[in-house]
Amino acid sequence: MPDPSGPDAPRPSRTRRFELKTWGPFIALGILVILGTLVNPVFLTPNNLVNVLTRTAFTGIIAIGATFVITTGGIDLSVGSLAAFIAGVMIMVMNALQPAGMAPLSVVAIGMVAALALGVGAGLINGLLVTKGRIEPFIVTLGTMGIFRSLVTYLANGGTLSLNMGTRGFYRPVYYGDLFGVTYPILVYALVATVGAVVLYRTRYGRYVTATGSNEEVARYSAIKVDRIKLAAYALQGACVALAVVLYVPRLGSASATTGLLWELEAIAAVIIGGTILKGGAGRIWGTVAGAIMLALIDNILNLTGAISVYLNAAIQGCIIIIAVLVQRDAKGRR
């Protein structure tokens, strides 16, 4: 056994190899930006970029929550339906309060609180069914996905729930307003991503999330309350969905059965494009941000060009997603 302080002593790897795996999502994002600029110079205008980033905010914020759930080894398919349900309830709450003569500020504030409470509550239900009910997360959230979707259809009577005009005017700036040219949804998104990164990378909870997803048994044997960690992840996901809805409702002021359709797939795709492992144990918040922005950019770029047949949109999207994940694969033989 060599002396640990000798030449064989371990050292931090300063000459860290350039790892495609780590930088993949950001490189792909960069390539996409160049591509967009080539397609149409309008792409790089602040106006267009702000538009795209603002749109990204909803699924982007949801994807931050999804990063946590997926890192614990779970999955939440119910987020899109939950978004629609929360949007519906929030609109109904605000519509009910407004005629009562309440100040618009209080109406909107109560609406937001109701949305957050509902989001966290729904997340807890998912989490409890997964942890206490011992049901596969895929099945639990597939079930609640259908439940939330049909609840909003029921509340809207099959049609659309629309926010009363008075409240809408007051609430509208939350989506459309800006601070030095950066819209509020972008600011909130940046904040949520930063908080998410700090929680996942710097806190005890974040470490436990990763450990749980990496090997649940090891976590349990390390005196970690695995069930609580998972439950909190689903609640966090619910809160993220609610936050996204709070930003979404002022955009169109309405919710219907089509609200948030397929958001769950977009969020999960953003997480995986970002380099988080689907089976859990390794989450990457900034990768998820890059993934979400990429998905929005693809749509945007296709809309900015007339050169590609609209019939091929989905095919182009699919190719770009697959390529983005492909470039992250390491050389053969290493995991």
Next chain:
Amino acid sequence: MKWTLGIAALAIGMLCLAGSADAAAKKTMGVSIPAATHGWAGGLNWHAQQAKAALEKKYPDLTIALVTAGSATRQANDLEDLVSARAIDALVILPFESDPLTEPVRQVKKAGKWVTIVDRGLTDPTIQDLYVAGNNPQMGANSANYMKDKLGGKGNIVVLRGIPTVIDNQRVDAFMEIIKKTDIKVLDMKYANWNRDDGFKVMQDFLARFPKIDAVWAQDDDITLGVIEAVKQANREKEMWILGGAGMKEMIKRVMDKDTFVPADVLYPPKMIADAMELTASKLMENAQLKKEYIVDATLVTPENAAKFYYPDSPF
């Protein structure tokens, strides 16, 4: 365990009772429509429910069995149940898709039932006893004519399409047929999936891309809602106006109020299901004489006639 069994037994008993009550000279009409998964279908469901209530009141001996399906396969299953379990005498159906439902409906016809097809025609039109539909090509053509007149035959427009389907193609083809003969330039067309969020996104990108747009053909009122918000955000309401379609109450209201931003709408009314049910019921209960086809006009709604098409209680 015990009490679930009890409830199941009770439920079965009630079903039997309900079945025997129908037995006499009473008639049953089955109505099968797609579930309310978007605005227009929501209106469809509302009108169907309204018509069911009204018709059951008008004809005490008529029972209407209304079922909704989330997919073509489910709808085919529904048809089997309607014939075998509910013993219907007539069927009113808005098929989810034309092809997959042609054979299931043929089976209903073979069982000797009256068949009314609504909106989406089957691949074999000989099956139907009655056909009630909106007029997709006419909707496209009326929209084009209105835009041509209002723009004075020239200008820049953008088009937001629906979901890639036959309906969308029929509308857009008829629209382009007329626009081609004018000096109106279609800057681009993109799919917005009859969805307001997609309408918002596509319009935002159109606005970023094209500095001068005179008018927007959104084709559908759900899309229109998204387009309105996108244009408002860009502060370009003065520059352009929008023509939607279908007859959503919010849009009819705007037309009624002489909104210059949304000056008109073209009908493709979900109320057609109610018309079809009413016609079928009159045949069933009074043996009324009916034409083979009732095509609901794609009427242009302007401030002059808007009040006629305004249903404030409908969800659509």
Next chain:
Amino acid sequence: MPDVVLAGRAISKSFGQVQVLFGVDFAIRRGEIHALMGENGAGKSTLMKILGGYQPASAGTVEVDGAATVLRDSGDAERLGIVMIHQEFSLAETMTVEENIYLGREVVRHGFLDRATMREGTRKVLAELECPVDPDARVGGLSVSEKQMVEIAKAVSRDVRVLIMDEPTAVLTGAETEILFRLIRRLTAQGVGVAYISHKLTEVKAISDRVTVLRDGRWVETRPTAELSPDDIARLMVGREISDMYPPRLPPPDDAPTVLAVDHLSIPGWVRDASFTLRRGEILGFAGLVGAGRTELMEGLVGLRRRTAGEVRATGVAEPIRTIDQAVAAGIAYLTEDRKGKGLLVDKPLTPNLTLLALARYGRIFVDRAAERRALVAAIAEHRIKTADLDARVASLSGGNQQKLLIAKTMQVEPKILIVDEPTRGIDVGTKHQIYLFLAAFVAAGGSVVIISSELPELIGLAHRVVVMRDGRITGTLSGADIEENEVVRHATGLKGAHADA
């Protein structure tokens, strides 16, 4: 040498900047059993993986039947009749025994699987191994030793000329080992060459014809086994004399207080009515056959398993212990026998593993990463963990170093009572010795140890008292001169003690 079937000539191997093999020679002749010995990290497994086609060599050649051959993958090797049995099982857990044995070379007739032939073949090979496993059983439901037998069955059912076995007996009982040895001898009699890695010196002495010893990636010696005593082999492996394997045993003073009292504990399906006490400064051994319920008793004790009756009390703690948090808070730490499955996050770097159990000590909400780093450097020095890189993943460490990391992780909570479960399984002599010294020092400093081991010499060499279990019951507690092999075996097999067979 015309009878050499597989050989490595001047094999070198580097992973990144770390070289693990330096020009090693190794040859397997027809019909011989050639043991490969060395401490953990000496490069045995890497050499075998190169010969088995799993990894390419950085330098040197692999020769099959005397001709230089490039093995691109394990499939190439298998086609040449070279089959390797891994330390980590390469079985599909959700598939049946039969499906596993025929995986990748299913018998097909008229385009359909010929289940009858495959089942018959499976039955035959399992019978040869005297292994009473149902061909239709799912592998996931088998015990560890049964899985090992299936793995061996899978290998021998192929047309094998060279069999490479990496610690095949680490998880087998004595009787199963005997069966395996008979099988190996039958294979060699048919001319199969066997490369055999093991840490068990007596076993190597018993079965092998020749021994090659590696140390720190270099070839040290190749000699006929008959010329070497176990002590010689150990000396060659370590490179120095191992004077005393076990440290001197200091008995706890007679008035040493009881620190842990377990009262009538029952774990459903495993343990009935177990009671024992542990004193300060004591090493308490637990002996018994595999499946006697020792691991389950300890897991139930610390709150990792549901229990139906009984009570656990630690001295100085008012509440009885029910959950793992309470156990950790009371200063009781359990070191699992399943290092990779329950002990360490093998895909993660060293640091998060080291601090996972004691993370609360590194910050209530935010984790102090600089402190974690310092702890890692300290732990590496204290426990002499060999790693090339502080940011390496646990999977890249050898088994012995993983075990040392697991001990370091457990010690992070500064326990007063350490429960260690098979702490030296699959570990080389040098590291074993180091772990024994560590346990002795721990009790000398006022701690107490419960050690479960299936290696009797270990319990005899270390423990002050030995509790023997059989079929979920404690059948006896031995102390002093009674701690000897025969006495333990008689209690463990039911010939003697409480609940003995009539």
